[in-house]
Amino acid sequence: MENVIIIGSGPAGLTAAIYTARANLNPMVFEGYQYGGQLMTTTEIENFPGFEEGIQGPDLMSGMREQAKRFQARLVQKDVESVNLSQLPFQVVVDGETYETKTLIIATGANAKMLGLPSEKRLIGRGVSTCATCDGFFYREKEIAMVGGGDSAMEEAIFLTKFASKVSIIHRRDQLRASKIMQERALKNPKIAFVWNSVVEDVLGAEKVEGVRLRNVKTNEVSALRCDGFFLAIGHAPNTALFEGQLELDEQKYIITKPKSTATSVPGVFAAGDVQDSKYRQAITAAGTGCMAALETERYLEAQE
Structure with a gap:
């Protein structure tokens, strides 16, 4: 016993x-x-x-x-x-x-929920992060890409603008799940940009994150977005x-x-x-x-x- x-x-x-x-x-x-x-x-x-x-x-x-x-x-x-x-x-x-x-x-x-990409797993701690408050400090004057559309994603994106020069929020739809007040705060923030109707297909970089490959879900067009860090805010x-x-x-x-x-x-x-x-x-x-x-x-x- x-x-x-x-x-x-x-x-x-x-x-x-x-x-x-x-x-x-x-x-x-x-x-x-x-x-x-x-x-x-x-x-x-x-x-x-x-x-x-x-x-x-x-x-x-x-x-x-x-x-x-x-x-x-x-x-x-x-x-x-x-x-x-x-x-x-x-x-x-x-x-x-x-x-x-x-x-x-x-x-x-x-x-933390992740997208399930092999590159995402390989680069965790080398530019891929699931915690803005833990890792935001390392991205002073750098560019960040983030996936998410809820309140916590907007909160984390706003927090990251204290350090980053730019935060690009990638969202698979053309509107957010976040509450109106959180949406307004994010949309008004000059350091936050939105990439609508898009999904991340790959995280780019050998030793550290150098960008993400995106696919537009409406046009199927594939593009690359340069970034120094890739944050996931799709829940836990x-x-x-x-x-x-x-x-x-x-x-x-x-x-x-x-x-x-x-x-x-x-x-x-x-x-x-x-x-x-x-x-x-x-x-x-x-x-x-x-x-x-x-x-x-x-x-x-x-x-x-």
Whole structure:
């Protein structure tokens, strides 16, 4: 019987592991076959406090992992196959083996939606980005192409104009999904241009992004757009398939947590990081909620005893 099982090994999961381990709860962490979450595909992180010169994403996650191990957190590089939250103890199935636990911290994160192009995958962190607030700073006086048409895309494009000399928004239709106010702000911004009725067919560049190849969906005309960075703002997909029908999720399938808490709709189950946060999606906020989940888990177990 485990005191706590943590699913996920990004900043939220590993922070929860550090705190629960230091509280002598002897946590078991199922990291997944690829530990470290989204930061494993991020190159330079300049906005995580404490690293004056910045730090590489994989280095930050490796440091967090070693810190969790130092306090005897048990890290298991395997994927969770299923969970049963309908009874106590909760059951977590990994590699056909069932583990029982008094509490569960879910930190399975979210994945940015991408177009599915091989070149996009190859150039992630080398000009392809899914996070304007993380990477905008690197594009001072440079030109950026962006795909998206919703509120968050307009918000990110406007943010990028603080740095970039030009932001070209590529949209497959001739009108945006974004709210009227966000559309107006983007359309009025002199640094933002729109490429309507177009889709990205390829990201150009060998070692770094040098442009994108576009196809007009009405005329089938193919053209190239030169840019130094290519940003995707077509949404995120939280990793919550394991919990559908067992936990309360919102319309976008993010786990709903109680206000000022990481508690979910099932007592003893807590959620931290991007799996419950569609708004901020930063390493530092994920780590913060990982800490919250650990402290709430500790208090919950004390109350049960």
